[in-house]
Structure formats: structure tokens, C-alpha cells
Amino acid sequence: MKTGHEVVEIDCAERRVLVRRLDNGSELWEPYGQLLIATGAVPFRPDIPNAQATGIYGVHTLQDAAVLRRVLDEQRPKRGVIVGGGYIGLEMAEALIRVGLEVTLVDRSEQVMGTLDPDMGTEVTEALRCFGVEVHLGETVKEFTASGGVVTGIKTDQRTVAADMVILGMGVRPNSSLASRYGIPLGEKDSIRVDNGMRTGIDGIWAAGDCAETFHLVSRKPFYVALGTVANKQGRVAGLNIAGGEAVFPGVVGTAVTKVCNLEVARTGLQEAEIARLGLDYVSNIITTTTRAGYYPGSGPIHVKLLAEKGTGRLLGGQIVGSEGSAKRIDIVAVSLHAGFTVEQLIDLDLAYAPPFSSVWDPVQIAARELVKLI
Amino acid sequence: MKTGHEVVEIDCAERRVLVRRLDNGSELWEPYGQLLIATGAVPFRPDIPNAQATGIYGVHTLQDAAVLRRVLDEQRPKRGVIVGGGYIGLEMAEALIRVGLEVTLVDRSEQVMGTLDPDMGTEVTEALRCFGVEVHLGETVKEFTASGGVVTGIKTDQRTVAADMVILGMGVRPNSSLASRYGIPLGEKDSIRVDNGMRTGIDGIWAAGDCAETFHLVSRKPFYVALGTVANKQGRVAGLNIAGGEAVFPGVVGTAVTKVCNLEVARTGLQEAEIARLGLDYVSNIITTTTRAGYYPGSGPIHVKLLAEKGTGRLLGGQIVGSEGSAKRIDIVAVSLHAGFTVEQLIDLDLAYAPPFSSVWDPVQIAARELVKLI
Numbered sequence: 001m002k003t004g005h006e007v008v009e010i011d012c013a014e015r016r017v018l019v020r021r022l023d024n025g026s027e028l029w030e031p032y033g034q035l036l037i038a039t040g041a042v043p044f045r046p047d048i049p050n051a052q053a054t055g056i057y058g059v060h061t062l063q064d065a066a067v068l069r070r071v072l073d074e075q076r077p078k079r080g081v082i083v084g085g086g087y088i089g090l091e092m093a094e095a096l097i098r099v100g101l102e103v104t105l106v107d108r109s110e111q112v113m114g115t116l117d118p119d120m121g122t123e124v125t126e127a128l129r130c131f132g133v134e135v136h137l138g139e140t141v142k143e144f145t146a147s148g149g150v151v152t153g154i155k156t157d158q159r160t161v162a163a164d165m166v167i168l169g170m171g172v173r174p175n176s177s178l179a180s181r182y183g184i185p186l187g188e189k190d191s192i193r194v195d196n197g198m199r200t201g202i203d204g205i206w207a208a209g210d211c212a213e214t215f216h217l218v219s220r221k222p223f224y225v226a227l228g229t230v231a232n233k234q235g236r237v238a239g240l241n242i243a244g245g246e247a248v249f250p251g252v253v254g255t256a257v258t259k260v261c262n263l264e265v266a267r268t269g270l271q272e273a274e275i276a277r278l279g280l281d282y283v284s285n286i287i288t289t290t291t292r293a294g295y296y297p298g299s300g301p302i303h304v305k306l307l308a309e310k311g312t313g314r315l316l317g318g319q320i321v322g323s324e325g326s327a328k329r330i331d332i333v334a335v336s337l338h339a340g341f342t343v344e345q346l347i348d349l350d351l352a353y354a355p356p357f358s359s360v361w362d363p364v365q366i367a368a369r370e371l372v373k374l375i
Numbered sequence: 376m377k378t379g380h381e382v383v384e385i386d387c388a389e390r391r392v393l394v395r396r397l398d399n400g401s402e403l404w405e406p407y408g409q410l411l412i413a414t415g416a417v418p419f420r421p422d423i424p425n426a427q428a429t430g431i432y433g434v435h436t437l438q439d440a441a442v443l444r445r446v447l448d449e450q451r452p453k454r455g456v457i458v459g460g461g462y463i464g465l466e467m468a469e470a471l472i473r474v475g476l477e478v479t480l481v482d483r484s485e486q487v488m489g490t491l492d493p494d495m496g497t498e499v500t501e502a503l504r505c506f507g508v509e510v511h512l513g514e515t516v517k518e519f520t521a522s523g524g525v526v527t528g529i530k531t532d533q534r535t536v537a538a539d540m541v542i543l544g545m546g547v548r549p550n551s552s553l554a555s556r557y558g559i560p561l562g563e564k565d566s567i568r569v570d571n572g573m574r575t576g577i578d579g580i581w582a583a584g585d586c587a588e589t590f591h592l593v594s595r596k597p598f599y600v601a602l603g604t605v606a607n608k609q610g611r612v613a614g615l616n617i618a619g620g621e622a623v624f625p626g627v628v629g630t631a632v633t634k635v636c637n638l639e640v641a642r643t644g645l646q647e648a649e650i651a652r653l654g655l656d657y658v659s660n661i662i663t664t665t666t667r668a669g670y671y672p673g674s675g676p677i678h679v680k681l682l683a684e685k686g687t688g689r690l691l692g693g694q695i696v697g698s699e700g701s702a703k704r705i706d707i708v709a710v711s712l713h714a715g716f717t718v719e720q721l722i723d724l725d726l727a728y729a730p731p732f733s734s735v736w737d738p739v740q741i742a743a744r745e746l747v748k749l750i
Contacts, residue, residue, distance in 0.1 A: 087729075217725075228735045229728045250723050257727035266727050328700075330727045331707050331737075338724055339714035348625050349713055350592075352632035352641050352705045353604045354462075360603045362706075 010035070010182035012202050034204050034242045037179050037192060038235065041172035041210035041226045046083075050144035055151035056166045059088050068167075072099050077164030080104070081154050083141050085112030089169030090124070090260040093133050096167075097261065104134040104161050106141060106154065113265060115256060116319050117272045119286060120305050123321040127263040136161075172226045174211045187213040188224040196248045198238035206242060208234035215251030218269050218316060218337055219278055227256060253337040254317070257327045266330035269317025269337050270307065281310040283374040287367045291325035293355035302326045304367040306333070306343065313342035313375040318364070325357070332364045343372045385410070385557035387577050409579050409617045412554050412567060413610065416547035416585035416601045421458075424518035430526035431519060431541045434463050443542075447474055452539035455479070456529050458516050460487030464544030465499070465635040468508050471542075472636065479509040479536050481516060481529065488640060490631060491694050492647045494661060495680050498696040502638040511536075547601045549586045562588040563599040571623045573613035581617060583609035590626030593644050593691060593712055594653055602631060628712040629692070632702045639702035643709040644692025645682065656685040658749040662742045666700035668730035677701045679742040681708070681718065688717035688750040693739070700732070707739045718747045 002019070008027070009018035016031045043058045045051060055077075057068055071077065080096040082089045085107035096103045105112070105128065111121030112128065112135065128135050139156040144166060146152055153162040174191035176184075184200050184207075187193035192207035194200055196215065200207050209231035216223035233249055240247035255268040275282045284307040292299035300323030307317040318333035320326050336346055346368035353360050361369065377394075383402070384393035391406045418433045420426055432443055446452065455471040457464045460482035471478045480487070480503065486496030487503065487510065503510050514531040519541060521527055528537040549566035551559075559575050559582075562568035567582040569575055571590065575582050584606035591598035608624055615622035630643040650657045659682040667674035675698030682692045693708035695701050711721055721743035728735050736744065 091729075227728070229725065232735050233723065252725040255725045255727050257729045257732055259729060259731045264732075268725070268727070325703075327729075328703060328727055328732055329706075331704075331724075332710055334725055334727065335707055335710035335714065338720070339710065339716070341714070345713070348608065349706075350604065350627040350630045350643070350709055352630050352643070352703055352709065353602070354466075354632045354634060354702075356634045357632055357639075357703055360607050 007178065010178065010184075010205075012182060012184075012205065015204055032204070034206065036238055036242060037184070037200070037205065037207040037211060038209045038238075039175040039178065039211045040231075042175045043168065043172050044170040045168060046141065046170065048141065048143045050146040050151065053144055053146035053151040054149055055164065056144060056168065058168050059092060060172075071165065072096075075164070077101060079163045079165075081106065081161055081163040081166045082169060083107075083154070083166065084169035084171065085109070085135075085137075086114065086169055086171060087256070087258045089167075090128075090258055090265070092167045092169060093128065093131075094260045097131060097133065102134075103132070104136065104163070106136045106139050106156055106161070108138065108140045110138045112137070113258075115254075115267050115271065116265070116321070117284075117305065120267075120303065120319045120321055123303055124260070124263065124265055127321075128260065131261045131263075172210065174224065174226070176211050179207065179211070188222045191224045193222070194234075196237075196250060197241050197246070198234055198249065199241075206238045208238040214249070216270075217251045217253050219274065223252065223254070225252060225254065225256075229255070253334050255330060255334045257330060259327065262323060264320070264322055264324065264327035266320045266327040267318070268330050268334040269315070271317060271319070272307065275307060275316055280316070282307055282316060283310050283371060284308070285367060285371045285374065287363070287370055289359060289363050289366050291323055291363070292357060293359055296355040298324070298356075300324060300326075302329075302363050304329075304363045306346075306364075306367045306371050308343045308371055308375060310375065313344055313372070315341050315343055315346065318367075320363075326363075329362065329364055332362065343368045343375060347372065382553065385553065385559075385580075387557060387559075387580065390579055407579070409581065411613055411617060412559070412575070412580065412582040412586060413584045413613075414550040414553065414586045415606075417550045418543065418547050419545040420543060421516065421545065423516065425521040425526065426519060428519055428521035428526040429524055430539065431543065433543050434467060435547075446540065450539070452476060454538045454540075456481065456536055456538040456541045457544060458482075458529070458541065459544035459546065460484070460500075460510075460512075461489065461544055461546060462631070462633045464542075465503075465633055465640070467542045467544060468503065468506075469635045472506060472508065477509075478507070479511065479538070481511045481514050481531055481536070483513065483515045485513045487512070488633075490629075490642050490646065491640070491696070492659075492680065495642075495678065495694045495696055498678055499635070499638065499640055502696075503635065506636045506638075547585065549599065549601070551586050554582065554586070563597045566599045568597070569609075571612075571625060572616050572621070573609055573624065574616075581613050583613040589624070591645075592626045592628050594649065598627065598629070600627060600629065600631075604630070628709050630705060630709045632705060634702065637698060639695070639697055639699065641695045641702040641705035642693070643705050644690070644712050646692060646694070647682065650682065650691055655691070657682055657691060658685050658746060659683070660742060660746045660749065662738070662745055664734060664738050664741050666698055666738070667732060668734055671730045673699070673731075675699060677704075677738050679704075679738045681721075681739075681742045681746045683718045683746055683750060685750065688719055688747065690716050690718055690721065693742075695738075701738075704737065704739055707737065718743045718750060722747065
């Protein structure tokens with residue numbers, strides 16, 4: 001293993017890569033038998049005034065987190081602005097609230113958590129406001145303000161917000177430019193196109209992780225998602241196959257989960273916008289119930305949304321927002337999507353019940369019982 | 376709806392039942408169009424000396440719980456003995472520990488939680504002892520001791536234990552004697568035999584709930600289990616069909632869950648003894664990992680056991696014992712059993728991950744990754 005080196009050219013014909021030493025810039029051609037591209041993703045940074053000011057932080061590497069920790073401990077900032085209301089934005093909102101900052105979150109969309117439908121995203125926005133986060137939606141950050149090279153706040157198309165620190169959670173892009181430059185085909189969102197064995201189609205070249213495409217088992221279409229779960233599974237399959245195996249990674253159903261303060265948020269499958277794009281006719285509902293038997297200590301609210309194809313009843317997706325004990329229930333929906341179950345089949349599932357864990361009908365099944373009436 | 380009445384005879388030919396008023400004993404023939412038998416189950420009481428002494432409690436109805444609560448509050452017993460180490464026994468152990476009693480638990484088996492394999496049951500026994508419960512296994516209660524009609528303890532085949540109260544958690548039997556007496560066929564463990572629409576086979580007579588049989592989707596054999604989840608599903612199907620519908624209850628996979636103090640215990644599918652009875656060749660393993668990312672606050676130990684058919688890799692069952700956040704993961708295994716998945720397919724599942732909820736590979740998948748090597 002070589003750290004401090006970077007591949008700057010790929011020569012597929014000669015099966016070799018040009019490796020540059022980062023310390024002195026010297027370069028060397030290295031031959032390869034099999035080449036795995038696992039270059040990950042790059043966090044998006046907007047190209048607006050003062051984007052390079054001190055006090056604007058991305059959250060990508062462990063090192064980024066260590067820097068943030070040190071800044072929080074040593075500089076004791078009072079006001080934090082978070083740009084972006086996705087997983088990173090929400091998790092950082094919790095982190096900053098916990099250490100006592102005033103937190104403002106800005107997102108150009110009309111909702112936080114764009115991977116939820118608007119009706120469920122609203123639940124998260126409301127909760128954020130309850131936690132004391134000032135949330136501004138439908139606003140685009142036009143510039144960072146700075147004084148002496150240090151950030152002093154942001155300007156959106158609607159307001160100015162003062163801040164001692166700004167955290168960017170604006171999503172990532174697959175780091176596929178090198179691959180693309182040397183003729184390796186790209187797919188969804190410019191991720192590296194791979195088959196279900198992680199082959200790029202160029203002999204001896206493989207790709208896996210946040211730089212690589214995957215397949216969506218519900219839409220039956222190529223898909224891109226930058227998540228550790230998917231990256232791990234792809235890495236395992238690539239490794240097995242490079243070693244001569246015949247492993248297959250069938251794809252994902254789009255499962256993701258996060259937590260902000262005491263609110264748990266989870267989703268899987270297709271959301272309404274995706275279903276509409278596929279031209280499918282669908283039904284959906286949202287139920288509100290409790291995470292445990294209503295009388296049991298610690299029972300709290302949970303909202304479950306299910307989506308299914310009209311007519312066939314085939315399950316298409318699910319979203320959960322609720323208190324402690326809510327989120328991992330999304331796995332019931334995720335496994336059911338893998339199995340191709342209908343909503344009726346969800347009702348029949350023999351799920352675990354005892355008062356500390358669930359109602360007699362799991363909340364997911366309560367949603368299914370209501371939704372089945374609309375199929 | 377008539378409370379305070381009891382059916383004492385069934386006349387299938389004339390489609391009528393003889394109903395007795397419990398207050399004055401008067402009897403009346405009532406005609407029926409459709410008859411649903413939902414007589415539930417009866418808790419087992421051993422026929423040994425002093426079984427009727429005051430201070431020996433079953434836990435069957437809400438009324439039983441209210442009595443127990445009053446006894447605990449008013450009489451302040453110091454020492455409690457629990458007979459039986461199943462769900463009721465464990466949950467009552469927690470309840471008595473919480474109010475400060477010295478608790479002894481006795482079970483005639485060599486392990487508590489007989490629905491777990493011995494290796495997983497041992498984990499529960501050890502935890503019970505850590506919680507301060509004195510556990511005696513492989514001992515049969517031969518008599519209750521009493522003074523002036525009030526229980527003073529128990530005598531097993533090995534020892535005497537003093538107690539101010541005794542709680543029975545010795546399991547239930549289907550309450551099917553009336554049905555049986557009038558020619559309605561019985562099945563597994565003398566539960567009322569039903570088809571997947573809850574029909575008894577006698578025209579116009581249905582059965583559902585703890586008095587009725589069900590079907591095990593993994594063993595593909597008739598099965599009896601007295602659980603609220605199953606009873607609810609059967610009741611729904613019986614109701615729909617009595618109203619003219621064509622609902623089907625396919626059956627169960629044997630899922631159950633309980634909690635004792637901070638230990639969560641869950642199981643689904645077939646256990647080793649059941650698999651052996653079916654004559655299947657199987658493999659199994661146990662892994663120990665953490666409920667959350669190892670570095671995340673609140674992460675605790677979780678043990679996962681998986682069982683699969685040798686050769687085909689078909690998943691046969693799973694058991695989980697662990698700290699908070701462990702138990703509901705059994706639903707991943709349960710849904711996978713419904714889907715007929717192999718262990719390899721478990722590895723591919725797109726399950727929810729974020730550090731507060733899981734490791735990148737869910738503990739169930741970590742177990743699957745190990746087990747697949749033995750298939």
C-alpha cells in the first residue's frame with residue numbers, strides 16, 4: 001500500500017498507471033494486472049464569493065471532523081450556519097446544538113431531506129424548529145461574507161445571516177474525472193458505470209464505492225448513491241471477483257437513515273417524484289401511531305408513509321419519521337422491497353411484538369392495513 | 376355482546392349453542408348463522424400440594440396484573456419465586472426486581488427461554504444472574520409449602536426456597552375442550568385445527584386466536600403458538616371471511632421477542648431441535664458485535680445466531696440476545712424467512728445504517744457473512 005501517491009494517468013492498452021508522488025512530484029509508470037478504481041466522492045463546494053474564507057468547513061474526512069472539533073473547543077463560536085438540509089446538514093445541526101451554538105440551516109429546496117416526500121420532509125423541518133434551529137428553505141446562498149479572510153456570515157437571495165462558522169452539507173459528486181478522461185464509461189450522475197460484478201467494461205478495470213454506479217432494484221434502473229453500506233458491499237464483490245470469484249451485487253433499494261436530536265428519519269424505495277418519473281400509478285398514505293405499546297414507558301410518536309403501485313399492490317417505498325425506536329423499522333420495508341412483496345403481504349408478516357418494542361401490529365403493518373384499502 | 380355468559384354445548388347439526396348465565400345458571404339455546412370460537416388459552420397450573428394456597432399467582436388476565444400490583448403495593452413481599460423461565464417468567468422477574476424483591480427463578484429445563492437454542496439460552500441465564508436473580512435450572516417443583524393457607528415457598532426435587540409470593544409462568548394450553556367435545560377436530564398441541572381461512576371444517580364454525588392452530592411457513596407443518604400477533608392476524612382473517620370475504624392467513628415464521636431488565640431477547644424460524652426433527656442438515660453460527668457503531672455513545676453488545684440449510688443455504692432461523700437496540704433486528708430475519716431467502720441474499724440486503732443505529736454491515740449481515748462460509 002502506497003499513501004502519498006496519486007494516479008494521474010491510466011493507460012488501458014498497456015495496463016499501466018502513471019503514479020505521482022505528492023511530496024516531490026516525481027512520476028513513475030506502474031504496471032497492473034487488475035485495476036480497481038475506488039476514488040470515492042467529492043463534496044460539492046459552491047463557486048461563489050469568499051468560498052475559500054477561513055471558517056467555512058466541509059465534512060468529508062476524519063481530518064475534517066478533527067478540525068471542526070478543535071475549532072469548537074478552542075474558538076468557541078456562537079453562531080453556526082449550515083448550508084444544506086441533507087444527512088450531513090442534519091447531523092451537523094445536532095452536533096452544533098449539543099455544544100450550545102445558535103444554528104441556522106439554509107437549503108435551496110422547499111424542504112429538508114430531499115430524499116423524503118414533501119409531506120414527510122415537513123415533519124423533519126418542524127422538528128428542527130422545535131430543537132431551536134432557524135430553518136430557511138427555498139433560499140440560495142449567493143455569497144459568503146468575510147472580514148480579513150475570515151467568514152462572518154452568508155448572503156442568500158433573501159437575507160443576510162451572521163455566523164462565526166459555516167458548515168457545508170451540499171452533497172457529493174462521484175470522483176470519476178480521471179476514469180472518464182481515459183475512456184472509462186460513466187453512467188448516472190457521472191459515476192463510473194459498472195455491471196453487477198463491478199466490471200467497468202474495460203478489460204482488467206473495476207470500480208466500487210462512491211465513485212461507482214449501482215442498480216436500483218425497485219425502479220430496475222441504474223442508480224447513484226454515495227453511502228457506506230453500498231460502498232462496502234460493492235468493495236466486497238469487487239475484491240472477490242478480482243481474486244477470481246464470481247460474486248454479484250444485485251443492487252440497492254435506496255435505504256438510508258439519519259438522526260437529528262431525538263428525531264429519527266429513515267427512507268427506502270422510491271419516493272413520489274421518482275415514481276412519477278417512471279410513469280407508475282401509485283397510492284400512498286401516512287399513519288401516525290406509537291413506537292411501543294401506548295401504555296409502555298418511553299413510547300413516542302412515529303409517522304410511517306408507504307407507497308405502492310395501484311392495481312397490483314406492489315410495494316414501492318416507505319418513509320419513517322419519529323422518536324427513538326422508529327428508524328430501524330425501515331428495514332422491514334427494505335427487506336420487503338428486496339422480496340418484491342405486495343402491501344397485502346406486509347400485513348401477513350410475522351414481526352416481533354412485545355410492549356417494550358412495538359404495538360401488536362407493527363407501525364409498518366398499521367400503515368399497510370390502511371394502504372391496502374386504496375389499492 | 377353478552378358478558379357473564381358461557382357456551383356450554385355446541386349443536387352443529389341445528390346450528391345452535393347452549394348459553395349459560397354465570398350469575399344464576401339459567402340456560403338458553405341460541406341459534407347461530409356463523410360461529411367463531413375464540414376461547415383463547417388457559418395457563419397451566421401444576422397439580423401438586425398447596426397449589427391453591429394464597430400467594431400463588433398466574434399472569435393471564437388484566438385482572439391478574441391488577442391483583443399482583445395491589446399485593447406488591449400493600450403487602451410489600453420480600454421474596455418472590457417464579458416458576459418457569461419463558462416470556463412471562465422473565466418479564467415478571469424484571470417486574471419484581473424493579474420493586475426490590477429478592478427473586479428466585481426455577482425451571483425444569485436445563486435453560487431459560489426454551490424457544491432459544493441452549494447456546495443462546497445460556498446468555499440469558501447469565502444475564503439473569505447478573506441482574507441478581509437466583510436461577511435454578513433442571514429442577515421440578517414438587518410442592519408449594521404453605522402455612523394457614525398462605526404460601527411460604529416451594530420444594531423442588533433438589534431444594535426448598537422460601538417465598539412470600541410465587542408467580543407461575545408455566546405456559547398455556549389452547550382452550551379447546553368445548554370444541555373437541557362437540558366434534559370439532561383438534562390439531563397441534565390440541566389446538567383447534569383450522570385451514571388458512573380460519574375454517575374448522577365444520578360448516579359455519581370458525582376458530583381464531585390462542586385456541587386455534589396455525590401453519591409454520593419454514594417447517595411447512597401445522598404449528599401452535601399463543602401470541603397476540605398471531606391471534607390478531609387470525610382474528611382479522613376470520614372476521615373478513617365470516618363477512619363473506621376471501622382472506623387468507625398464510626401462517627407464521629415463529630417470531631417472538633421479550634425483554635428482561637436491559638437484556639433484549641428475540642427469535643424467529645426454527646431452532647436446532649426443530650430442524651433436527653425435520654431431518655434437515657444445517658449449519659449455524661453465533662457472532663458477537665455491537666448494536667451501534669462501536670464508537671457511538673450507547674453502543675452495547677449483541678449476539679446473533681443464524682441457522683441455514685446446508686448445501687442450499689436457505690435461511691432457517693435466527694436468534695438475538697443483546698443490549699438495547701438488539702431485539703427488533705429479528706424482523707430482518709423474519710421478513711427474510713417469509714421471502715425464502717438464502718444466507719447469501721441476507722448479505723445483499725440494503726439495510727439502514729447510520730452510526731446511532733448500526734454498524735455499516737448490520738449485525739445480522741455480519742452473522743450472514745460468517746455463516747455463508749459454512750454452507
